[in-house]
Amino acid sequence: MSQESKGSGNEYVTLQDHSTGKNYDFPLMPGSIGPKVIDVRPLYAQTGHFTYDPGYTSTGSCESKITYIDGEEGILLHRGYPIEELAEQSSFLELCYLLLNGELPTQSERQKFEATITNHTMVHEQLHNLYRGFRRDAHPMAIMCGVVGALSAFYHDSTDINDPRQRMIASHRLIAKIPTIATMAYKYSIGQPFVYPRNDLSYAENFLHMMFSVPAADYKVSPIVSRAMDRIFILHADHEQNASTSTVRMAGSSGANPFACIAAGIASLWGPAHGGANEAVLDMLNEIGSKDRIGEMIERAKDKDDPFRLMGFGHRVYKNHDPRARVLMKSAHEVLGELGIENEPLLEIAMELEKIALEDDYFVQRKLFPNVDFYSGIILKALGFPTSMFTVLFAVARTVGWIAQWKEMIEDPSQKIGRPRQLYTGYTQRPYVAVDKR
Numbered sequence: 377m378s379q380e381s382k383g384s385g386n387e388y389v390t391l392q393d394h395s396t397g398k399n400y401d402f403p404l405m406p407g408s409i410g411p412k413v414i415d416v417r418p419l420y421a422q423t424g425h426f427t428y429d430p431g432y433t434s435t436g437s438c439e440s441k442i443t444y445i446d447g448e449e450g451i452l453l454h455r456g457y458p459i460e461e462l463a464e465q466s467s468f469l470e471l472c473y474l475l476l477n478g479e480l481p482t483q484s485e486r487q488k489f490e491a492t493i494t495n496h497t498m499v500h501e502q503l504h505n506l507y508r509g510f511r512r513d514a515h516p517m518a519i520m521c522g523v524v525g526a527l528s529a530f531y532h533d534s535t536d537i538n539d540p541r542q543r544m545i546a547s548h549r550l551i552a553k554i555p556t557i558a559t560m561a562y563k564y565s566i567g568q569p570f571v572y573p574r575n576d577l578s579y580a581e582n583f584l585h586m587m588f589s590v591p592a593a594d595y596k597v598s599p600i601v602s603r604a605m606d607r608i609f610i611l612h613a614d615h616e617q618n619a620s621t622s623t624v625r626m627a628g629s630s631g632a633n634p635f636a637c638i639a640a641g642i643a644s645l646w647g648p649a650h651g652g653a654n655e656a657v658l659d660m661l662n663e664i665g666s667k668d669r670i671g672e673m674i675e676r677a678k679d680k681d682d683p684f685r686l687m688g689f690g691h692r693v694y695k696n697h698d699p700r701a702r703v704l705m706k707s708a709h710e711v712l713g714e715l716g717i718e719n720e721p722l723l724e725i726a727m728e729l730e731k732i733a734l735e736d737d738y739f740v741q742r743k744l745f746p747n748v749d750f751y752s753g754i755i756l757k758a759l760g761f762p763t764s765m766f767t768v769l770f771a772v773a774r775t776v777g778w779i780a781q782w783k784e785m786i787e788d789p790s791q792k793i794g795r796p797r798q799l800y801t802g803y804t805q806r807p808y809v810a811v812d813k814r
């Protein structure tokens with residue numbers, strides 16, 4: 377393959393088919409930053425071949441203006457703003473506005489948006505009955521998949537994807553109601569009554585209130601805890617075309633309604649290679665139990681005959697520190713300090729594990745660094761969350777990213793139904809054999 381400029385100044389990549397000696401030119405498309413992409417849309421028509429890329433390791437599936445990641449440098453930008461600055465200076469709801477609308481809100485836009493979200497946090501009362509159909513010991517993520525999928529049956533006045541107003545209403549409803557739905561899943565699983573949202577609380581405070589308060593006692597939300605919660609939401613809000621976001625886009629590409637698409641995203645997020653990793657990290661740290669067992673776990677992670685992987689390590693895109701992990705590590709120390717949790721053994725094991733892994737050739741050569749899930753579980757544990765809620769929290773925060781990406785896709789005139797091709801390696805055509813002849 378060669379790269380050259382032709383005629384109009386447009387750049388092309390030339391692909392040579394050695395079997396025929398023919399050359400084919402494919403245009404290079406530039407983004408605003410980041411590597412150019414090869415436009416292979418005419419590939420099959422011109423060459424009669426498809427590309428083969430399981431796991432989409434080299435495939436750009438869409439054009440997007442929402443989030444940019446430079447995995448080599450460890451950079452994450454939302455609408456151009458660095459994640460570190462957003463985590464330090466912004467709030468989760470302001471970030472929601474930014475992701476959805478493209479710009480930071482003015483003071484009045486911000487107030488209006490906050491009021492809209494705050495005033496739509498209640499769910500249809502009938503939805504309560506849906507929860508009662510689940511077993512009490514159901515995993516909250518299992519309940520989330522079901523309940524969010526059912527939302528289109530409750531809010532069908534915002535399922536016309538071709539109406540921009542309905543698209544925005546559905547987006548606001550999802551961001552507003554997802555904390556209520558998530559905390560109800562938890563309350564149901566522990567046999568406590570559902571707690572209604574309160575409009576005088578911020579997004580993070582309200583989430584904590586619905587999660588931890590009970591009718592029998594006063595619950596005061598700690599400002600330390602609510603600030604940490606808001607920051608965790610910010611750090612998980614969007615991450616361009618990851619597995620769950622791509623799932624949302626793929627589901628939505630057929631014209632499915634937004635509630636069904638977000639339910640699909642939740643299902644994809646649940647896996648331990650994706651959002652389920654934060655729960656798995658804590659399980660792993662508990663299993664390690666003490667610093668002297670770290671070496672043994674590192675050896676297991678390196679052993680190709682052992683399926684065990686160091687959870688919270690490695691990333692498809694980051695081949696450097698995950699910038700979210702850096703913010704979270706700092707936050708973990710601050711939160712534990714402010715909450716007076718000295719010498720948290722799991723944090724100590726995590727830090728030692730990180731130190732040993734970052735010096736080990738296996739991890740260095742493969743550029744495996746701690747990712748966002750490595751430290752988030754420790755903070756969530758310190759804030760009082762049970763491990764079964766960790767991935768649910770990820771889903772609450774990621775809902776805005778999913779819906780912003782879904783909206784962008786629907787509004788993109790070049791959008792097509794997602795329909796990859798395959799390399800078929802099964803039987804070639806053969807005649808049917810009657811059952812008595814098999």
Ligand code: CMC
Pocket residue numbers: 618648649650651652653677678684685686687688689690691692693742744747748749
């Ligand atoms: N522990 C041990 N070895 C690892 C790990 C790990 N955590 N991650 C990757 N490797 C090895 C892997 O075995 C392979 O080695 P080799 O080249 O010798 O075959 C090499 O590193 C490349 O790994 P890969 O599986 O080809 O990389 P991928 O881009 O397909 O997978 C990943 C990325 C995140 C799924 C993977 O690193 C992983 O399973 N990590 C643990 C789970 C985790 O923490 N997931 C959270 C991801 S970040 C948040 C999110 O997306 O939700």
